[in-house]
Amino acid sequence: MSRLAEFRALEHLLAAKKSELSFIKIDPHLKREFEFEGKLRDLLAEYQFGLSDILAIRGIEDEDSKHSWSPPLPLRRFRARQCKYYRNPYTGEMVEAKSTLNKTLQLWMQQYGREEVKRWATVWY
Incomplete structure (x- = not known):
């Protein structure tokens, strides 16, 4: 490189x-x-x-x-989907969504393109 x-x-x-x-x-x-x-x-x-x-x-x-007994934790079958936060750099508007089916994200994808909108995403833990 x-x-x-x-x-x-x-x-x-x-x-x-x-x-x-x-x-x-x-x-x-x-x-x-x-x-x-x-x-x-x-x-x-x-x-x-x-x-x-x-x-x-x-x-x-x-x-x-350590010596006290505690019941085992229940097993989770599915992992919850993480929230992603999208920030539109042109308008400064923020959207919290778990999928791209969000109405605002859909409008942004039509206007700016899917790949452009995907670059705006961040995940908070």
Whole structure:
């Protein structure tokens, strides 16, 4: 691979990751996790504990719970389909869909083409 082709491939990858990062930044679950982490750190500072202290406490609890019986988890037969988030770069509109049968996605596919719309997708875990 030539250096120019490698450069362009990396540039394309960087643009894709920036787009994915912009989706993740607006995720309400991420905001809740940041809020929880901040409150947890404040609480640890208030009681003068560190993360190692909490892990040590948690480790003791885990050893005790090894001996207790718990019922087996039920097996899932089918995996749930993941939600994909599509962001139209021309209008900034976002759509959450599990398949391409979504009405808005269908309109976008007619207007911009199927392959173009597929490139707009990101998956949040």
